[in-house]
Amino acid sequence: MPSVTFEHVSKRFGEVTVVEDFDLQVADGELLVLVGGSGSGKSTILRMLAGLETVTTGKIWIDDRDVTPLPPRDRDVAMVFQDYGLYPHMTVRENLSLGLRLRKVPRDEIERRVTWAAGMLRLEPLLERRPKQLSGGQRQRVAMGRAMVREPLVFLFDEPLSNLDAGLRAQMRIEIGGLQRRLGTTTVYVTHDQVEAMTLGDRIVVLADGKIQQIGRPIELYLAPVNRFVAGFIGTPSMNFVDGRLQTDDGALAFMTEGARVKLPGKLLPSENESASVTLGIRPEDLNVDFAANGTPNSDDALLGKIVLVERLGGTSHIHFEVGPHRLMASVSADSLPDVGDTITIQVPAERVHLFGSDGRALS
Amino acid sequence: MKTFRRVALYAGLTIAAITFIYPFLWMASATFKPPIEVGSLSLIPNHITFDNYRTMWARAPFGRALLNSAFVATTITLAVLLFGSMTAYAMARLSFRGRPVLNAATIAVLLVPGQLTLIPLYTLIVQLGWIDTYAALIVPYLFNATAILMLRQFFLQIPQSLIDSARMDGMGELRILFTIFWPLSKPVLSIVAIFTFMGSWNEVLWPLLVVRDQHLMTLPQLLTVFALGGGAGTIGVSLASAMVLVVPVVIAYAFLQRNFIESMAGAGIKG
Amino acid sequence: MRAEERSGSLLTAPYAAFLLIFAVYPIAFALALVFMQWDLVTTPSFAGFDNVRLLANDGRFWRAVANTFVFLSIHVPLQIASALALALALNRRLVLRGFWRASFFLPVVISGAVVAILWSHLYATDVGLINRLLARIGLNPVPWLTDPATAMPAIAVMVTWKNVGFYVIIYLAGLQYIPRSCQEAIEIEGASAWQRFRYLTLPSLLPQTLLVVTLSTINGFQLFIEPYVMTGGGPLRRTYSVVLYLYTNAFAYQKMGYAATIGVALALIIGTVVLIQRRTIGRTEAL
Numbered sequence: 028m029p030s031v032t033f034e035h036v037s038k039r040f041g042e043v044t045v046v047e048d049f050d051l052q053v054a055d056g057e058l059l060v061l062v063g064g065s066g067s068g069k070s071t072i073l074r075m076l077a078g079l080e081t082v083t084t085g086k087i088w089i090d091d092r093d094v095t096p097l098p099p100r101d102r103d104v105a106m107v108f109q110d111y112g113l114y115p116h117m118t119v120r121e122n123l124s125l126g127l128r129l130r131k132v133p134r135d136e137i138e139r140r141v142t143w144a145a146g147m148l149r150l151e152p153l154l155e156r157r158p159k160q161l162s163g164g165q166r167q168r169v170a171m172g173r174a175m176v177r178e179p180l181v182f183l184f185d186e187p188l189s190n191l192d193a194g195l196r197a198q199m200r201i202e203i204g205g206l207q208r209r210l211g212t213t214t215v216y217v218t219h220d221q222v223e224a225m226t227l228g229d230r231i232v233v234l235a236d237g238k239i240q241q242i243g244r245p246i247e248l249y250l251a252p253v254n255r256f257v258a259g260f261i262g263t264p265s266m267n268f269v270d271g272r273l274q275t276d277d278g279a280l281a282f283m284t285e286g287a288r289v290k291l292p293g294k295l296l297p298s299e300n301e302s303a304s305v306t307l308g309i310r311p312e313d314l315n316v317d318f319a320a321n322g323t324p325n326s327d328d329a330l331l332g333k334i335v336l337v338e339r340l341g342g343t344s345h346i347h348f349e350v351g352p353h354r355l356m357a358s359v360s361a362d363s364l365p366d367v368g369d370t371i372t373i374q375v376p377a378e379r380v381h382l383f384g385s386d387g388r389a390l391s
Numbered sequence: 392m393k394t395f396r397r398v399a400l401y402a403g404l405t406i407a408a409i410t411f412i413y414p415f416l417w418m419a420s421a422t423f424k425p426p427i428e429v430g431s432l433s434l435i436p437n438h439i440t441f442d443n444y445r446t447m448w449a450r451a452p453f454g455r456a457l458l459n460s461a462f463v464a465t466t467i468t469l470a471v472l473l474f475g476s477m478t479a480y481a482m483a484r485l486s487f488r489g490r491p492v493l494n495a496a497t498i499a500v501l502l503v504p505g506q507l508t509l510i511p512l513y514t515l516i517v518q519l520g521w522i523d524t525y526a527a528l529i530v531p532y533l534f535n536a537t538a539i540l541m542l543r544q545f546f547l548q549i550p551q552s553l554i555d556s557a558r559m560d561g562m563g564e565l566r567i568l569f570t571i572f573w574p575l576s577k578p579v580l581s582i583v584a585i586f587t588f589m590g591s592w593n594e595v596l597w598p599l600l601v602v603r604d605q606h607l608m609t610l611p612q613l614l615t616v617f618a619l620g621g622g623a624g625t626i627g628v629s630l631a632s633a634m635v636l637v638v639p640v641v642i643a644y645a646f647l648q649r650n651f652i653e654s655m656a657g658a659g660i661k662g
Numbered sequence: 663m664r665a666e667e668r669s670g671s672l673l674t675a676p677y678a679a680f681l682l683i684f685a686v687y688p689i690a691f692a693l694a695l696v697f698m699q700w701d702l703v704t705t706p707s708f709a710g711f712d713n714v715r716l717l718a719n720d721g722r723f724w725r726a727v728a729n730t731f732v733f734l735s736i737h738v739p740l741q742i743a744s745a746l747a748l749a750l751a752l753n754r755r756l757v758l759r760g761f762w763r764a765s766f767f768l769p770v771v772i773s774g775a776v777v778a779i780l781w782s783h784l785y786a787t788d789v790g791l792i793n794r795l796l797a798r799i800g801l802n803p804v805p806w807l808t809d810p811a812t813a814m815p816a817i818a819v820m821v822t823w824k825n826v827g828f829y830v831i832i833y834l835a836g837l838q839y840i841p842r843s844c845q846e847a848i849e850i851e852g853a854s855a856w857q858r859f860r861y862l863t864l865p866s867l868l869p870q871t872l873l874v875v876t877l878s879t880i881n882g883f884q885l886f887i888e889p890y891v892m893t894g895g896g897p898l899r900r901t902y903s904v905v906l907y908l909y910t911n912a913f914a915y916q917k918m919g920y921a922a923t924i925g926v927a928l929a930l931i932i933g934t935v936v937l938i939q940r941r942t943i944g945r946t947e948a949l
Contacts, residue, residue, distance in 0.1 A: 106847065407765075407766065507926060510921045510925055513918075600909075
């Protein structure tokens, strides 16, 4: 039985539509990530699920209850906020137990749950401290403990790691993922960081301008983005994009742009316009780079590029190069790298190429 | 349910607002009522009369008192702004040997209740022969510790680079203060101006101590003396005299209420 | 820097002189006056601890102190409750929010003398507005300012009315500091409106409440114009305030030494009370 259902939910503030026709089912025990830039509507959707925002049209169901008209306190959800929202005048123990105390849970049960959550999150030595005496990571864990202790139907996370430094973020990511798998509670997780989304999510929803761009498992989004936005958003470093046209060249399909020509498999469908403008996308890690450059390209899908920048990151390195007026990047792992100004040969594997029409949608 | 809550809230707010405004409205209308009508609750008099004002004006020098108050309050405010900012500038941006002592002394002064120093100040005025002079009303207020602290706090935040480039241009300290700091300090200067002016305008205990001559009395002082001394006779007349004190303030407040609130609340918290 | 040293000293010299003459000297002289008798006309004479002894046994003085405590016991709780209630009401998106706030703050800017005169007419037993309103709803008139039991409470209510706007601003500022996420968190955790107030809002406002208590206590001890105008200290000396007594001793009786002693005693009392308040209420916050 699906745990959370969004039924054609939309949110308007006066004239502005912030969320448009959000329709989705979250499976029981799933960790669903809502990812997008600011203004994409992801936080609004989470807050509508929490009950902190009203729904303009549509319904929200938790299990088989229509929670749309209910206030937050009646929905049996728990939320972890970006700035943690810990009660500054209470100790960690009091922070953890307040929700249970408000609901008149018997004292020994409260004690049991607090001990359990504190154990799982390594909070035991901190129980009598106050939030201002804790580090960011510790506060983060208290916020999670507070949510866990209530044993809610759904966990809601609103960009919980945004205020932490990079190292701590990576560590907490793993902890949150592990915790969620152990507890098995349905979770909706909002972030703007696609790395978090890719590593944590069972499924990811990519949002832009209040509309769903794509829903799918991380690998699906990576391999088969349905539009240019998702293609550019998912994957680090982000995909290279080149504008150009499709052309048939004595029976063979090719992508033409100034200074380059890439042969593609397949044929132009009669419904598609020849010489319609398209955008070609290719991930930096999919490009094959040959440091030995010969004067002329020796095959149809090889390009000559002039290096303008080399970023050495240790194991991987990014090579920024120019082909004609276009600037692209390739990711390579190699110990010795060419220098700025050198010429290299780049091979574009046709099967890894993504094509997007002028409307942004992927072409097959 | 939600709308019911809203309605109840606005109803409550309206009742509260009425309790704060109505007494003043009643006071204003009472001053235009003949003695028989004064007790009535209604705000519109049956017979409008200016007698109360005529009597009040004739019986005591209210016009003079108004001028006195205006003169004293304005002088004090200007002095506090001028001398206060000079002092605050030095305390904030110049380093000199006595600075920490001066800082501590300013804070200490704010901790001492005024009643402690009231008598010695009074005897000092007597010994200086300043009873019944403007000097007695003005000089003890030329410097205001709260104002100095506030200005100093603000001046601390002005970037050093502005001062440095001004010094390199050859500007003296006073020049820097008035041509660079002052234009940047408009908000805090207006805050200081308002609470200083209002404090002086409403001050009554000190004038009662040092001024006996009716012609030198400030408005709140004359008003008090008048109301208590039986000179008023009827409620209408005594309220009329109160109106002279209140109306300018209310008019200013109506236009500047945000500044008033910011100023007097802020100063009170610091004090 | 030589020049800076010179400018700094020069610019602050007038202030330093002012402090010496109008702050340091008066404080020192006040302490000295405690041990003197002086009527401003004849030369002051040394009086040892006479003033202190007199003060310790002075019924009128202690009556005035007791009156102040009566005043505070009504004024402070009333001030907290009314300022908090109004601040909570104002702390949301309202139509005409600026108007409501301005109307509550209006009495704050009005002179205390005017408020005292106005309210002495409102409280008047026969023609006073309040008793007239009571008569309209069928209640008997109350002799507010002439009955020893109701006089000080009546003044306490008036002073609360005058100052509430000021404390509303203080509470409003405090309310802004409660993080939105805390408010949302406690809502999600299941708190009713009352529980939200009790577990989050009220504890978060402890520093503001301490400020309200401290300031209104100091204000209470400095009461002067209200009893002076409204009751002259009566009935039966029930509204006699300490500062009123100080003023009378100086102005009417010309007893400077004794008046200064009252001033010093008052300062000590205020200091002690405020310290105790800080310790008891403030301690809860630091925890």
